[in-house]
Amino acid sequence: MISLGLESTAHSFSIGIITEKGKVLANVTDMYKPPQGWGIEPMKAAQHHKKVAKEVLKKALKEARLQLKDIDIVSFSQGPGLAPCLHVGLNLAKELALKYNKPLMGVYHLIAHIEIGKLFTKTKDPIVTFTSGANTQILGFTEGRYRCFGETMDIGIGNALDKFGRETGMEFPAGPRIENLAKGGSYLELPYVVKGMDLSFSGIITDALQKFKKGEKLEDLCFSLQETLFAMLTEVTERALAHTGKSEVLLTGGVAANSRLQDMLRIMCRERKAKFAAVPREFAGDCGANIAWTGILACKSGRKPLNPAKADILPRQRTDEVEVAWL
Ligand code: AMP
Ligand code: MG
Numbered sequence: 591m592i593s594l595g596l597e598s599t600a601h602s603f604s605i606g607i608i609t610e611k612g613k614v615l616a617n618v619t620d621m622y623k624p625p626q627g628w629g630i631e632p633m634k635a636a637q638h639h640k641k642v643a644k645e646v647l648k649k650a651l652k653e654a655r656l657q658l659k660d661i662d663i664v665s666f667s668q669g670p671g672l673a674p675c676l677h678v679g680l681n682l683a684k685e686l687a688l689k690y691n692k693p694l695m696g697v698y699h700l701i702a703h704i705e706i707g708k709l710f711t712k713t714k715d716p717i718v719t720f721t722s723g724a725n726t727q728i729l730g731f732t733e734g735r736y737r738c739f740g741e742t743m744d745i746g747i748g749n750a751l752d753k754f755g756r757e758t759g760m761e762f763p764a765g766p767r768i769e770n771l772a773k774g775g776s777y778l779e780l781p782y783v784v785k786g787m788d789l790s791f792s793g794i795i796t797d798a799l800q801k802f803k804k805g806e807k808l809e810d811l812c813f814s815l816q817e818t819l820f821a822m823l824t825e826v827t828e829r830a831l832a833h834t835g836k837s838e839v840l841l842t843g844g845v846a847a848n849s850r851l852q853d854m855l856r857i858m859c860r861e862r863k864a865k866f867a868a869v870p871r872e873f874a875g876d877c878g879a880n881i882a883w884t885g886i887l888a889c890k891s892g893r894k895p896l897n898p899a900k901a902d903i904l905p906r907q908r909t910d911e912v913e914v915a916w917l
Contacts, residue, residue: 591889594650594661594686595882598679599671599699600723601630601763603639605650606878607661610886612709615654617872617879618646623762629753630762636674643682650878658690663895665885667876668696669904671724676903684898693895695885696904698912700725701736702880703869705887707842711867715838717830719823719855722843722876723748723763726789726823728830729909731917736909739830740787747819748845750791754815757799758808768812769848775813778806784822787829794818820851824858831864841868844875891916 591610597603597619604619622638624630651657666683669676687694704718718729718736726742745753748765755764781797783790798811827839839859841852852868859866873879889895893915 591662591886592656592660593663593665593882593885593889595665595697595878595880595885596679596683597667597699597876597878597881598639598675599667599669599876600675601635602876603642603646603678604876604878605646606880606882607650607654607656608879608882608886610890612883614879615656616650617877618650618653619877620646626759626761627756629756630672632672632674635672636678639675639678643678647682658686661690661692663695663885663889664692665695665697665881667699667702667881669699669907671699671905673903673905676905680901680903684901687898693889694898694901695888695893696896696901697881697884697888698904698907698909699876699881700727700909701912701914702884703842704729704736704840705884706873706880707840707867707869709883710870710873711840713838713840713865713867715836716840716867717827717834717836717838719827719839719841720843721747721823721841721845721851723752725843726791727909728787728826730830730834730836731914732834735912735914738908738910739833740789740826743785743788743790744792747791747823748843750795750819751815751845754795754798758802763844765845765848768815769850771809771812772816772850775807775809775811777817778810778814780814780818782818782822784825787826789822789826791819816848816850820848820854823851824854827855828858828862831862838865838867841866842874846874847871887916
């Protein structure tokens with residue numbers, strides 16, 4: 591079985607092609623980059639996705655050395671995400687499914703970040719530290735669903751880093767640049783906001799920006815932001831691990847590419863004698879391969895394909911509302 595997956599929840603339009611054994615045949619991404627100083631405007635990102643969609647498809651098929659007739663299932667990211675962007679993926683997926691008479695699988699995007707991580711790290715039943723642009727959740731599987739043990743009460747950690755970057759003159763996405771600058775910084779105190787199992791990032795960003803305006807060094811602020819935000823995530827992950835008695839942690843989502851975050855979680859896991867694994871960097875952020883793989887899992891679990899005439903996006907669905915039949 592070969593699955594083609596379309597990803598278009600936010601900044602990236604991406605198409606991946608993967609086999610039933612988990613061999614990635616193609617993974618082509620075109621990222622929308624807003625002008626410097628701006629955040630992602632959903633309509634502008636959707637226009638970008640529409641413009642590049644057919645070209646990305648062509649490149650992915652070429653990379654995989656396949657034609658559309660060789661594809662067995664068409665998977666697409668159904669949500670959550672920015673509605674105008676999700677529509678671009680939905681429309682192309684429907685078009686392909688109808689034209690080539692292929693089953694159409696709707697994939698819940700956050701679970702795709704988890705499943706690709708499990709595929710490549712061979713983790714079986716981990717606590718998942720899910721850190722992407724728009725979402726931050728600590729999850730674990732029990733009784734048919736990924737349950738959310740803790741999450742952000744305001745913005746996602748990636749968006750928090752990007753906002754700090756935007757206001758201090760960095761290009762989107764700011765995460766990698768912050769990671770680099772942090773290497774030359776030292777610690778300044780910032781607020782630390784964990785409430786029960788939940789986290790809050792936006793006030794910390796406001797505080798860091800105020801310190802920036804008062805002349806504190808950018809390197810020091812980048813270092814302190816990483817230390818603070820990642821320690822908060824590590825604390826909640828550790829408590830989820832202790833509470834559930836699970837013995838693995840999987841770090842996934844775009845911010846999983848960060849070495850300092852990986853190190854903190856690795857140290858915590860070592861102390862608890864748990865296994866730590868991070869999703870490979872190339873599959874950490876939004877990409878079609880994640881969607882294609884989760885489409886295969888859904889299809890093999892017996893989930894019925896969607897009717898292309900009726901299929902729609904699910905921009906606001908939550909992780910713990912999704913039935914996971916393949917575990
Ligand atoms: P996603 O929404 O899962 O595609 O993740 C995108 C987010 O990951 C953006 O907010 C990026 O700034 C962030 N990101 C990417 N690489 C890094 C990194 N090395 N350190 C921190 N954040 C990162
Ligand atoms: Mg994502």
